[in-house]
Amino acid sequence: MSRHEARRPSSIELERRAFRKNQSAKSVAISFVSTLVFALALWFFVVNTPGWALVQRSFFDLDVMAGAWPRVIEGLWLNVRVLFFAAIGVLILALLLATLRTLRGAVFFPVRALAAGYTDLFRGMPLIIVLYIVGFGVPGLGALPRMPLEFWGTIALILTYSAYVAEVFRAGIESVHPSQRLAARSLGLGYGKTLRLVVLPQAIRKVTPALMNDFIAMQKDVGLISVLGAVDAVRAAQIETAQAFNFTPYVLAGLLFVLLALPMIRLTDWYSARLRSREQAGSLV
């Protein structure tokens, strides 16, 4: 190590480094300028459209935005809570479904078929229809205690997203090399323990970026619980819009959803990049 640190780069290497630094500075400058030019061109185009003044007033009114803020942010808090419970519910149900679908043997045929039928049904059914059926139909049975609307919204989200996430888990489980399963069974671990201690940890690691992506998708679909009447950010924005005769609250709610999603989006990017760099071991191509 000391030998490595003590070595001084040759003049040729120093010249190469200077050239590369210069090149990358040039590329950064070019991409910065071209982005700026594009943004400005777009801005000028939008500002000079005939209807801009009107659109600006009804979509980007700062006073309306300030007025809508308290109610929309309160609504967003409901979205966050629903998201929290839905995410936990989805993970549990999806893992269960994926495990059931990968069970081997004729005995488990009904269970496998049931799990397969479930994912077929809920991946095919539009979320909004599931919301209506669960949100209005199930309480209508009158057999269950009265629950707030957001409770049924959460259930509908769990039902739909579990179907997608179960398939992601299943792909992960099936991507673990068969030898791993054989090696675990050879050690004397039973089916369940093999799955829990050997297969699932590897499977989950492999599908984490895909799972994070599904989480981001769910983060914004949480806004759909507003169709049931639950006063979330979208519903709150709708109420404010109706009162102010101005669409700005919707824009505010939209921006807040983006802000909510950003940390997760960045985290997913970072995690995928880390996985990739491990696999390629620093090569240039």
Add this chain to the structure above:
Amino acid sequence: MTSVVTLENIHKSFGETAVLSGISMDVSHGEVVALIGASGSGKSTLLRCINLLEQIDDGQIWLSGDDISDPRVNPDSIRARIGVVFQQFNLFPHLSVQKNITLSLTHVVGMSQTDATHRAHELLERVGLAEKATWYPDRLSGGQQQRVALARAIACQPEVLLLDEITSALDPELVGEVLELVRSLKDDGTTIIMATHEMAFARDVADRVFFLDKGVIAESGPAHEVFEKPRDDRTKVFLQRFLGPGL
């Protein structure tokens, strides 16, 4: 003799770990050079540096007189002049054997489809797999796959062929056919730099042998000298482990 590849004082580290610490060598036209040494001694990294898959930290690399370590050169056009075969996963599984070979001919060299197909058949004839042209790689044995990979690597008539332990992932009974092919490529005058664990083959076929240890060349020279009269203690220990004390 004209130099095809010249390395001068190559340094490369990954983070804090120095992998190559001042490698210099000169490979002449038609020469076969074997890189030997323990795993992690830097053999593969050296080959990847020559092929510009890794950026060196210091030193210079020349290919037929061109300084290819200069950042002004286009790495793609340099790589087109170098043939490479890795340990495994060389062939594209979604293309037939013939398409694997014609890919670079049509898309890099700009040959017509007809000419490229003709050339692919010549090459497959050369490696003894003419009847497998329309097969897909997964139906070939490991040895056959490596022979196709060699055919693909020499398709564009590269100035040098880099072989990175091309028999290490093969079943022992398949090693022979691949090494036979390498031997016949040498007889055709192909310049080859190969990292290998096949000591007997290196001794028979290589003109010169470089023994790498911890990123430096511990010993180098004509193959029979390095194998029969190693001077460096590290080489002696290494060869003893590989060939047994009876050498």
